[in-house]
Amino acid sequence: MKKRIYLVLFMLVAMAGGYCLAQESKPVIEDFKPSTLNQPGKEYPMVNSQGYARFKIEAPQAQSVVVSLGLGGARGGTQLSKGADGTWMGTTAGPMDEGFHYYHLTIDGGVFNDPGALNFYGSTRWESGIEIPAHDQDFYALKDVPHGHVQQILFPSKSTGTSRRAFVYTPPCYSNDSKTHYPVLYLQHGWGEDETAWTNQGHANLIMDNLLAEGKIKPFIIVMTYGMTNEVRFGGMASFKIEPFQTVLIDELIPYVDAHFRTLADQPHRAMAGLSMGGMETHTITLNNPDVFSHYALLSGGTYKPEEIKDPSKVKLIFTSCGSKERPEGVLKSTEVLKAAGFNAVSYVSENTAHEFQTWRRSLKELAPLLFIDNKTK
């Protein structure tokens, strides 16, 4: 029952889209530039240095064009206005939170994507995405450093009767020798997203490349797969069960990864983390499988209680995080309780972000240096 409430919460928050409030009524600075997530060569949507977003849509005979972003003054979105040249334009009523936001257009009552923006899988569909430049964007920037590879694998899954897709990040050093074996982090997306989210929206590969180039972490492999294996996918919340995904992950994906990559294939060198609904999955699956994972991380995805953990000696790390605009009290309190019970527990709160990807990008950056630190690569 508790699981269902979690899920409904995650869905509602995930579907709310870009969260913003027009807290200040400073004049809008006219330094708008194309969003970094625009399709090649596209000028709009644009963003300015304050975090406002501006949209421009061509649909000369349309009656109404609304962008799903920009609460505050224009609650429910940003209504665009038709100009003399037949294009529809508008600016959010206030600055948006830093980082990535999903959005879509409603044109004459129908839901479409912005032809100017790239698409990202969220809310069980490919949606438009926009990037509000963050003050700390450097940690996920594409830099002139050695880059790891992101491999699409198709692994056999008897339980679902098909070949399933996952993405595997291997660190830059992985292809330079043929002997070293590495620990593995299994990293899950949130409700309505899929296995593309952590690299497309999250820049997980660039975060890792940059941390490695700075010598801040030890190299490890990351595996990302699809976590919504049953009816929950399209809204059938009541039927959500962990078993179908747990079977795919534990009995099918992990053995495939261990057979096809140079992994350290044991519990001390395996971590699981997930955001939002992926955190709920991580919570359940790690507790069900104490001999599979040693490092646990929930990003805006709930908390652990000491009494849930049967054999504390097997747990190396419990990491819990969320945005400051979520409810950080729960995260902070539960971490204190875990610490008092003797666990290596760490909490992180992302400043001025909500239930969105900037929170999770930062969380991965904070989590990575804590993983596998007492291990040595073979």
Next chain:
Amino acid sequence: MKKRIYLVLFMLVAMAGGYCLAQESKPVIEDFKPSTLNQPGKEYPMVNSQGYARFKIEAPQAQSVVVSLGLGGARGGTQLSKGADGTWMGTTAGPMDEGFHYYHLTIDGGVFNDPGALNFYGSTRWESGIEIPAHDQDFYALKDVPHGHVQQILFPSKSTGTSRRAFVYTPPCYSNDSKTHYPVLYLQHGWGEDETAWTNQGHANLIMDNLLAEGKIKPFIIVMTYGMTNEVRFGGMASFKIEPFQTVLIDELIPYVDAHFRTLADQPHRAMAGLSMGGMETHTITLNNPDVFSHYALLSGGTYKPEEIKDPSKVKLIFTSCGSKERPEGVLKSTEVLKAAGFNAVSYVSENTAHEFQTWRRSLKELAPLLFIDNKTK
């Protein structure tokens, strides 16, 4: 000058989208099913066993919704009609060619994608895609066979001042041992497409997996990168030059691939192929670099003349193909001329297809068994 004419031709054909003619006026059979390229859980667009496509778009207050597919009776596309429930529906006037087609919607004068379909990069934008089931679709189907991996790499490019993306297909056996080295095919997309085309639209990885499972080819690596490095990208055809891309490919990508993958890093074990504009690039780059590539392939992308090739002893294979709805005479004739001049030349004509991906999927299937056959993997 000749290059420019080629390019303009490729652009026009590429932009024409799904080519079809209502040759027969048989009654439409009501066995429509969701296209296999729909977004998860989406019912429309649908296709039937005859190759008709049916569309359904929600936009209750719109004045006009047109789908860019379906020549013949409804020249210029398929005009949808508004039903009593406010949704717009329509069926192509005739059957479409087998295979993959790009398309888009025009809603009240604006160009948008179909929310039901997945998007594919073509015509320098992410467009909707639809799949008309082909009689020979089995060769690119996802089957229960060992699957190779498709790796996204980011390789340093001094000439363009950034890290550039490529995708690398490694055969299933690649990750099973750490010693074998493999030949490499460099495979280029067409005008307006990018490095995602050959796996997304072309299913190049599945074609390889299936051919390998059937023992019809020897394993090799495929590398796919972006071939429109200068102004040609957004229509500046007059300024097209081969040098920027040639530098990226020859001086930057190939050395990176040879350093990070177990390749056979010499001319006899290197092939180049391209479709449409990528064929033009292949033609120029192979002739400019006789010591880099030994196997050449142009898919709907022009032909070779014997007198263009300075040292025939260095060329192991010349493969030329196109669809039967293009102009196969040129392909067939040039192959005869090459054969008469002593070259190992092979032509292939794809039946009942035009300048579209079904032609190129089939061409890859025909080309692969001819590559590197007199070589032994190390």
